Ligand SMILES: C=CC1=C(C)c2cc3[nH]c(cc4nc(cc5[nH]c(cc1n2)c(C)c5CCC(=O)O)C(CCC(=O)O)=C4C)c(C)c3C=C
């Protein structure tokens with residue numbers, strides 16, 4: 001029986017926490033023109049001579065801290081669980097493959113597997129709730145580059161974003177509810193950051209994002225593909241589900257790289273300000289990530305946790321990501337069946 005192909009693609013992670021594997025991963029990731037979007041000569045200089053040589057040994061230490069002896073990288077581990085759970089839900093009529101945009105399992109291998117199985121169609125699900133050129137856009141580009149030479153590519157479709165998917169929102173809300181948000185002094189919705197220039201480039205109107213006050217804090221027809229606007233929208237929906245009022249939460253952006261301005265406010269600065277105001281306990285959602293990873297487990301829990309305590313705070317509690325929660329698998333299943 002011919003099957004329908006499903007390709008889940010997450011960002012990627014090193015093969016091991018060794019400095020060599022982290023260097024290979026960072027090199028492939030940061031040489032992507034959609035990630036470091038400057039001219040090729042400058043990108044090559046920045047990545048190969050500045051960022052990777054300094055960052056690889058430091059990042060390798062962080063990866064060692066989150067690496068599990070049995071299951072390895074949390075991002076890959078949860079991605080495998082998501083693939084297996086979705087395959088089980090969809091049954092024999094579907095073939096679900098997992099790939100990483102950078103490193104392994106590669107998109108090349110996953111597409112080859114789908115091609116060898118003679119699937120009738122391929123639905124690509126970039127595992128990023130909010131659209132960004134550096135994440136979702138890069139997955140589109142890589143898949144299209146690989147299939148362009150196939151003599152007979154099957155129909156291929158892509159999920160663009162799922163920032164407002166009610167089952168995704170419910171999963172984050174259910175995960176957060178377990179911590180009793182009302183017991184915390186403030187709630188953060190901390191999204192992965194992006195360089196400001198990437199928001200400006202993505203603005204089709206050339207007159208909205210970062211050009212008008214509070215441009216990205218509401219989602220409208222003008223900014224419907226804006227990463228920041230989609231992020232604020234996701235945060236509003238989770239907050240509404242949990243009855244968290246506007247003054248009790250802040251949307252912020254983490255994981256800045258380099259010295260160019262990124263989307264603000266920065267999570268580290270928000271945390272410092274909250275400590276200054278005497279807040280003691282913070283609950284942090286990271287709704288840009290469908291799986292726990294270095295940026296949630298280490299950056300939020302360890303780095304921001306230590307920073308907050310150093311400034312007089314007491315606790316930074318991370319809300320776990322979607323991982324393999326059954327309601328998130330429901331969301332994926334529904335996306336597939338709707339196509
Ligand atoms: C949520 C989607 C992501 C976007 C958009 C994104 C953009 C982006 N990231 C960097 C630089 C780094 N990101 C790193 C890790 C990382 N990033 C995402 C997701 C998005 N990145 C994830 C899921 C992870 C974790 C991977 C894991 O193995 O757990 C890293 C590597 C870690 C480190 O060295 O600190 C870097 C570097 C840029 C420059 C960028 C957009 C322009």
Ligand SMILES: [Fe+2]
Pocket residue numbers: 192255
């Ligand atoms: Fe990143």
Ligand SMILES: [Fe+2]
Pocket residue numbers: 199208209210215216223226227228229
């Ligand atoms: Fe915007």
